[in-house]
Amino acid sequence: MTSTDLEIAQPYTGEKARLSRAYDYLILVLALFLFIGAFHLHVALTVGDWDFWVDWKDRQWWPLVTPLMMITFPAAVQAVLWTHFRLPLGATLCIACLLIGTWIARFFAYHLWNYFPINEVLPATMLPSALVLDAILMLSDSVTVTSIFGGMAFALLFYPSNWPIFAMFHVPVEYGGAQLTVADLFGFEYIRAGTPEYLRLIERGTLRTYGQVATPLSAFCSGLLCTLMYPAWWFIGKAFATTRFVQKI
Amino acid sequence: MLKTIKKFLGLLGLGACCLMLAPSGAAAHGEKALEPFIRMRTIQWYDVQWSREKLNVNDELVITGKFHVAEDWPRGVPKPDATYLNVSSPGPVFIRTERYLNGQSSVSSAALKLGGDYDFKIVLKARLPGRYHLHPFFNLHDAGAVMGPGHWFEVAGDPATFTNQVKTLNGDMIDMESYGLANGVAWHAFWIALGSAWLLWWVRRPLFLPRYKMLQLGQENALITPLDRKIAVLMLAGVPLFVFGAQAMTDRQYPNAIPLQAGMDQIEPLPAAVNGLVKLKVQRAEFNVPARSLTIVAQIHNASDQPLQIGEFATANVRFLNPGVGPSREGDKDTLIAPQGMSLDSADPIQPGETRTVRITATDSLWQRERLDGLIRDADSRLGGLLFLYDANGQRHIASVSTAIIPTFN
Amino acid sequence: MSVTSQEIQPVAAAHVSFGPPWYLREVYKYLATFAGLTIIYVGFRLYQGVFGVSTGLDSSEPAFATHWMRLLYIELAVLAVVFPALWGYLWFTRDQNMDAMSPKEEITRYFTLTMWISVYTFAVYWAGSYFAEQDNSWHQVSVRDTPFTANHIIEFYFNFPLYVLLGGSAWIYARTRLPLYAKGISVPLTLAVVGPFMILVSVGFNEWGHTFWFREEFFAAPIHWGFVIGVWFALGVGGILLQQVERLTELLNKIEDAA
Known part of the structure; x- marks a missing residue:
């Protein structure tokens, strides 16, 4: 970026510029903890189990549910930051905050306090999807275009983004006379009282019409739902960002 | 605001100091909170044993035992169509390396059959040093954790020496602790x-x-x-x-990557170990609340060819023994045993072919300590358990007990 | 003691002072509050580390009563004092002459409100992120046998009330010290405070569900969605931001530029 870019985007000088910058920092700190706290709670309680455990990351429900629930806050935050500030970073900000919260919890809670190996509780990443979502909104400046192409890309990129992290946990092992993945073996060996095997919502249901190639179908289904979820959450974000004052509540 | 925070911190610090008392080890895993009728009438554990009490990191611990799935399964508890034989421990301080149900290796969940008899074997490997209380237990879908008897174990050694090497089908040896x-x-x-x-x-x-x-x-x-x-x-x-x-x-x-495995294990019950040659029908059961005493009047039929004596009544892991009948319990450190807890109206053995009405009394403070006396406040006030009978050769027969329960308050 | 805008005059631009600029009048208190809260939350986590496994696995044990139930009672006692004290202080020291407020004072108060909300979101972080996810982790180690587990005692009965306290404080601060918020009730600020407050209320639904409905630790289960809906209201912060930037840009036009 050249110095001209800064000058163009800065109507304030002197003390007012310093004041506005101080305000920026206050808001950034506020937003950082807000989105770690709020978005992480939303994700943990809607797709948490798939994200917590390596033996929940299946090819059917994980790629369906995760993008669907993770496109929510990014859309709502973009509705404010893009519309009113032309800042194309809402999605990346939310997902980055989520990952900060997730990694802290996995390390200090699951690993240090409760002895689970970190590799059993590796989180998934949606950062590639978020970067593309921000870029599409910025280049198109259109909720419709971002809903269709951004929403679809957000979901379609999820599984391939995470496959390089988790493929190696799908290597087969023979155990107790049966074929398991390494991920399944983590669930069996590392004892957890509250999440027995039968609780896993994996590889069930009727998304098998493409034979054994379930993942692309799940991803496209998620893409369709994300194209609907994105505008819904854009308007939720817009609605919450009302500037109204009322006399009575 | 700062002043308030300071005051708050001061109070919290004071509170924390008051709390810094030397902790004693927790001896249980919350099993007493589960309603008595669920503990008594779902998974009825017996013969649970442990291979050793003191281990080093990497040593194996084998837990074996048996359980009967109650016929009189509570109406409020979903049927055991999805269950998981688990181990209650403070997290993965042990890892589970093998598990068998009825001699069959089992790594997944399984359905249990009402009235079925099963045995199990769980092999654990010590991972972290410390003193831990372990129970075998069943996760029952939507019903909760039904605990088996617990026991203390001491693990010594260096946690850094723990290894968990697994061979994949590709032939690679991987270390589960750091893999990926x-x-x-x-x-x-x-x-x-x-x-x-x-x-x-x-x-x-x-x-x-x-x-x-x-x-x-x-x-x-x-x-x-x-x-x-x-x-x-x-x-x-x-x-x-x-x-x-x-x-x-x-x-x-990773060309051979496979999907997560989601199948259930198919485990058939063993030939009947309970309700074989001894048939039992309860006529009346009363629980005397202040005396912490259960009295069962039951008609027992002995279809074996040997005279039988009643040696034990077990319910929700609490065992009321009839002294002098059955195997010696000398030196048994099980805290859930009432060694003198059972009395009968007649010590005479039940003869082969005889049907006799017997008054069995099981009395001990364990009813209260294990919070089983709450059974009179259950919405499903029925009791379940196992009655153990022995012949002169030590041969054991087991009959299941299932009855409505009437409280007495005087 | 009440405070009026006339009593709090804007500080002159301090070219030689090493202190914070006038609009960051409360920055040290802000940073100290962050530090204090960090000590409390980290202290709780360390306490869990020391006493969780040794005394927190069974609610029927005497050691549980000593180390955990007593902690719960101390928390509740502290909160019972701090809630009325802080909210009462903010109310009784309200500005009763806001018409006389200078633009610089109003700007400063917007900064302070932002600090209040920032402290609120810091508490939301610990309640919504760390200790919330830790709940799943802890309930793999202990079998849930009480509503007051070693993590619930901190998460539900301290962290949740504490962010309600801080969010409510931000609301009262705005209502008692900023003209626009005094003349009307801010919808987004109210949403951002009341919605997450409903998360505390949802604890009842959660406990009911875990008792009669779900016995396992299925985090994405419907019994947890009361918490989820509550936290959506945190998006009201976007509206607070817009209310602030709109007013601040107006106020900046009213003050002279300084080097």
Whole structure:
């Protein structure tokens, strides 16, 4: 970026510029903890189990549910930051905050306090999807275009983004006379009282019409739902960002 | 605000100091909170044994035992169509390396049959040093954890020496403790770096007040520069290309990757170990609340060819023994045993072919300590358990007990 | 003691002072509050580390009563004092002459409100992120046998009330010290405070569900969605931001530029 870019985007000088910058920092700190706290709670309680455990990351429900629930806050935050500030970073900000919260919890809670190996509780990443979502909104400046192409890309990129992290946990092992993945073996060996095997919502249901190639179908289904979820959450974000004052509540 | 926070901190510090008393080890895992009728009438554990009490890191511990699935399964508890034989421990301080139900290896969940008899074997491997209380237990879908008897174990040694090597079907030996960690961290670090770069690219500029004002002035086009657009186009093209490229390479690296395995184990019950040659029908059961005493009047039929004596009544892991009948319990440290807890109206053995009405009394403070006296406040006030009878050769017969319960309060 | 805008005059631009600029009048208190809260939350986590496994696995044990139930009672006692004290202080020291407020004073108060909300979101972080996810982790180690587990005692009965306290304080601060918020009730600020407050209320639904409905630790289960809906209201912060930037840009036009 050249110095001209800064000058163009800065109507304030002197003390007012310093004041506005101080305000920026206050808001950034506020937003950082807000989105770690709020978005992480939303994700943990809607797709948490798939994200917590390596033996929940299946090819059917994980790629369906995760993008669907993770496109929510990014859309709502973009509705404010893009519309009113032309800042194309809402999605990346939310997902980055989520990952900060997730990694802290996995390390200090699951690993240090409760002895689970970190590799059993590796989180998934949606950062590639978020970067593309921000870029599409910025280049198109259109909720419709971002809903269709951004929403679809957000979901379609999820599984391939995470496959390089988790493929190696799908290597087969023979155990107790049966074929398991390494991920399944983590669930069996590392004892957890509250999440027995039968609780896993994996590889069930009727998304098998493409034979054994379930993942692309799940991803496209998620893409369709994300194209609907994105505008819904854009308007939720817009609605919450009302500037109204009322006399009575 | 600062003053308030200071006061708050001071109070909290004081409270924390008061609490810093030497902790004693917790001896249980919350089993007493489960309603008595669930503990008594679902999984009825017996003969649970442990191979050793003191171990070093990497040593094996074998837990064996048996259980009967009650016929009189409570109406409020979903049927055991999905269950998981688990171990209650303070997290993975042990790892579970093998598990068998009725001699059959089992790594997944299984359905149990009402009235079925099962035995189990769980092999654990010590991972972290410490003193731990372990129970075998069943996760019953939507019903909760039904605990088996617990026991203390001491693990010594260096946690750094723990190993968990597994051979994959590709022939590679992998260390489960670290497998995939460096790769996962590296990928996360890469994407976090890229995401952070995008965020920093924007937040280094004047943000909220100036940009809002520019927008209000209709100068929004100045907020996105041509360079910004070029970077966004690059990102839009580059990120998907990179992602799909990495996916293709990963596919080549792991051509034999398989989906997570979601099947259930099929375990058939053993030949009946309970309700074989001894039939029992309860006529009346009363629980005397202040005396902590259960009295059962039951008609017992002995279809074996030997005279039988009643030796034990067991319910929810509490065992009321008839002294002098059955195997010696000398030296048994099980805290859930009432060694003198059972009395009968007649000590005479039940003869082969005889049907006799017997008054059995099981009395001990364990009813209260284990919170089983709450059974009179259950919505399903019925009792379940196992009655153990022995012949002169030590041969054991087991009959299941199932009855409504009437409280007495005087 | 009440405070009026006339009593709090804007500080002159301090070219030689090493202190914070006038609009960051409360920055040290802000940073100290962050530090204090960090000590409390980290202290709780360390306490869990020391006493969780040794005394927190069974609610029927005497050691549980000593180390955990007593902690719960101390928390509740502290909160019972701090809630009325802080909210009462903010109310009784309200500005009763806001018409006389200078633009610089109003700007400063907007900064202070932002600090209040920032402290609120810091508490939301610990309640919504760390200790919330830790709940799943802890309930793999202990079998849930009480509503007051070693993590619930901190998460539900301290962290949740504490962010309600801080969010409510931000609301009262705005209502008692900023003209726009005094003349009307801010919808987004109210949403951002009341919605997450409903998360505390949802604890009842959660406990009911875990008792009669879900016995396992299925985090994405419907019994947890009361918490989820509550946290969506945190998006009201976007509206607070817009209310602030709109007013601040107006106020900046009213003050002279300084070098």
